[in-house]
Amino acid sequence: MLKLHKLFAEPISHAFGHQLRPTAEQREYLVSCKNKIRDHLRRGIEAATVSHLGMNRRVTPRFRTQGSWSYDTCVQPAQYPPQEMDWDFGVYLPVTVWEDNGPPHAMAKLYFSLVEQLLLILCDQEKWVLTPGKDTCIRVKVASWAHIDLPLYAAPDDQFVQIIDKAAVLNARGIALDSAEFLQEQLWEEMDTIMLATRKGEWKPSDPEAITRWFKDRLAEHGDQLAHVCRYMKAWRDFHWEDAGPSSVCLMIAISQKFQRQPGRDDLAIEKAAEHLATAIRFDIREVAIDDRLEDFNRLDPMGRGFAAQKATELQNSLFQARTWSIGLKSNAIASLRRVFGQRIPDDQNLIEQDTSADAIRNTEARQVTRPVVVATQAG
Incomplete structure (x- = not known):
């Protein structure tokens, strides 16, 4: 009998497991793309929450990495092209008006349209491509080998306020949190009412962290x-x-x-x-x-x-x-x-x-x- 473990084991530089890992350069590039998208959408969505989405005041969206990059199972494509790496990056909108157990119905399509229009501007600047994604996300092709998927969520504004207040308390106690992203692991679990926007203009209950x-x-x-x-x-x-x-x-x-x-x-x-x-x-x-x-x-x-x-x-x-x-x-x-x-x-x-x-x-x-x-x- 043979032991084949070392053919797979990651610590060996040419083993199968090591070859599957995204490179440090790939990760660095995708993080920079993700951050550009975050900063661009944060400014654009906040500016449009009253004029475009019909809210009674300006609110700031939040963002979160989800999927394989959050639990470390992303792999290099085996057949490139057409296979690509993907980064799942959720956009979370604090909604000030909550009716019939969800955001106003018309807001879903407006939200989807707004984010797509904002991303078109960024893609033109960065020479990226906005591609037809699924009904439940928007896809940005940021390289020949990778894309970023953006599902769009909404949650009651008061839940965001409570979580941010809790983050501030933790900071005051000396418990470090990323100052740019208040919503960290244990804090996201406080979100118990999350709705996913669809391209068709619907809201669907969702628990993206489950x-x-x-x-x-x-x-x-x-x-x-x-x-x-x-x-x-x-x-x-x-x-x-x-x-x-x-x-x-x-x-x-x-x-x-x-x-x-x-x-x-x-x-x-x-x-x-x-x-x-x-x-x-x-x-x-x-x-x-x-x-x-x-x-x-x-x-x-x-x-x-x-x-x-x-x-x-x-x-x-x-x-x-x-x-x-x-x-x-x-x-x-x-x-x-x-x-x-x-x-x-x-x-x-x-x-x-x-x-x-x-x-x-x-x-x-x-x-x-x-x-x-x-x-x-x-x-x-």
Whole structure:
């Protein structure tokens, strides 16, 4: 048996996991783009809240990074183009008038139109491209390899005021907060009434932090290996599907629900995740802790679910086969992995080790054992 962990492990500069990471330069560029968008929209929306959106006073929007960049599972595209990195950047509007359990109905379309017009101006300045996004977000293509998606939210103004007041108290007590962004992790959870604007001019109830909270709880439970495996599985999806396949959220939830930690063995952890996914992806994927209405996060149709299950089984079998080659056939193990993950699996036999029974014992996660009951006896 072979240990393939080092082919994946991030600390090794040419390992698969390291190659999946966005580079420091890419991150720096996307942060600068995100900040330009934030500053431009902050000024523009604030100036238009009375004249364009019909509010009774000027208000300042807030912004928040969401999605894969917030829980560290963004990966380099496997097929570039057309695949791209994406940054999910939520725009939050404090609404002064709240009617019928939501903002004024007409405001949704006005809000969407205002933000698109403001972004057109910025895109012209920066040589970016405003592209047709989803019904629930606006997309800005900031590079040939990346775009920023902007979902538009609204929440009651009084909730923002309460959170900002709380932030000021924390600052006064010496608890550091980003002075430019008062709404930090624990403070965002105070927002319990959030509506999402759509391009069609509708408001939909939303909890954009639900998935992030749930996944961070799973990371606290299982450790960083869970995030590593989610990145590997997203890269596997991108290698086999150019623009479809299971969504990132679907993969993340399915993997997390039955994750089995394998200390020091990412290869075994991926194999176990693929085994579970092969079954789970055939059915609806729901998580009550994220959505008590039990939304189905598996958007694939029946044919797509069957194909995804087949590919997940192939992944599990390829990982198992790769591990079973003898120590003299390391090249065969690498070939097995490249068939399911692509050429980014390093062609470096020095990263493959022999798996011994002692290794298996050391890499088995410790489990708490119930103390045996000792029955009292009497010698005679």
